[in-house]
Amino acid sequence: MLKPIKTLLIEDDQSSADLISEFLRQNHCRASVCHVGSIKESVDCLKNETFDVILLDLTLPDSEGMNTLDSITRVNTVLPIVILTGLNDESLAVEMIKKGAQDYLVKGQFNSSLLMRVIQYAIERKIIEQALRISEQEWRKTFNAISDRIFIQDEDFRIVKMNKAFAQTMKLNPEDIFGKKCHEVLHGSDQPIPQCPCVKTRCDGISHCEEILDTETGQSFQVTTSPIIENSLYKGAVHIARDITSQKKTDEELKDIQAQLLQLEKMAVLGQMSAGITHEIKNPLSTILLSIDCIKTKMGGKDPIQIKELLNLLEESAQRINKVINELLSFVRTPNIKVQRVNLHRAIDTAISLLDNKARHKNVICEKYYSKEDIEINADKLLIEQVFYNLLSNAVDAMEPGGRIKLRTECPGMSGGEMVDVEISDTGCGMTDEEIVKIFEPFFTTKDYGKGTGLGLSIVKMVVEKHKGSINVVSQKGSGTSFTVSLPVSAG
């Protein structure tokens, strides 16, 4: 059974219209024709009724030639259009097909079966065309919805397709990019970049993935190129760039947190360990010290081969072990901060006076560049003095005789809630970048064996952070080190 075909015939010549209607009826029992004589009428008709095909005469009372087709396609994009044309404007009809008409018939040169065949083919073709357009649109919609920047290149690196994300990133019109080579567009280079994954994919015909940092924007991209193979020939590649900047940042933050956690865990273990170990070490130390006392007494006044000297050495060593243990303990025991108003300059002066002997012994000069105004901070006086003592003591240790320490305080505004910077610089041996990374870690020391426990700066950092402050270090191997301690100023 034939499908019914409903035709809209737009033709101002009545006899021609009659003939066509007759042809249709002859050939198709279920064909129906709606005949109008002008564009205006046809527009109304198309609004109110549905059709399967339009037969369109180009010369109408209210329109002519190309305009006629344009007028109809403006109101209709779905229906197939077959052009009716005179013998003398066949070339125009061909032009019309390029513009979207399905076919054309030359008046007086077709019979009923040709008409029918043209109509049926036109309908079929239109359906296929429509399906193709929908599928193309769907593909494009999907392609453009992807937030990764995607383009497709041919075998010569020329960009043939791109999605919206890519066009937007490049801030260029797609028309300006099409046909250009990817290395021109992306890298401004007329030669392919050898390390680019698309070059590798073109070489070996397999997928490649690379992390690329855009040095201009600081964005990181994961670039994947996958080959398009047709009949085992390389036809190009799909180039996908995924922005992994935030992911990378998160990864790095995670790594930081993990490192901090690890540090905390280490500290916790250290705390537990030292409590236990201390007991185990202190008992034998007691035995050593008491034994020395006993031996000394038992020797009385006799001292055959400077045994007393050796005993003193033993005693000193035992006391040194004890000191290390105590420092370790004061490090793992989180001190309770007793905050009071502290005059910053006076606290630094106290630390300097504690070091006076040591500095004089090494002929080290301490230059003070204090701000004119007194600065008050909320701090635990003893702990903050210890911070400056440790930093200054390290500075003295790091220098050859005749070195200079510069102390600078930078007064902030008077409004409070701000930070005061204390800079302590020395002209000592300085540190390498590798050393700087580690100096705040417990038990790291650059001092000679037995000269430092590696806890001083860890304690400094812990105390400064307990005071909601921060500490920074700048150093150059061979020319000196500068620590900056930032502490919150007390309000008012």
Next chain:
Amino acid sequence: MPFRKIVVIDDEKDICRLMRSILTELGDYEVFVAYNGSMGMARCLTEKPDIIFLDYVMPQEKGSTMIKLFKRNRITQNTPIIVMSGLGEAITFEEKESWSWLTDYLDNLDPDQELDAVKIPEEIARSLGIRVYLPKPFNKEAIALALSYILTKDASV
């Protein structure tokens, strides 16, 4: 100085032996040693010492338990106790509250200062039941100092 009896309780036998030797040098003391709490208690009840040296961290009876037992017994309740201990225990002392004075004391100590026998503030001594804290490691001098705290009147509780 009258003849005085001292009981030393410490699980470290070497320390006990050395303490005996040093204490007898320091004065006319008769020294008894015990290697654990129950032995120490028995010694104290039979000898009725004038001073007890007590190790705080021992494998069996803990120092804190021993102090309570001494305070509860009629014979030992007024006997001055000198607690011997490493600083390590300061952070693990069970009675955090009553021992917090010690950590405070240590925090305020000059890092280079050597820790000798510590005379415990009177009100704290009353609550703890001990008079002197002798941090390990100690030497002859520290023991002499601890004894002098006990023997001077102002240390009496």
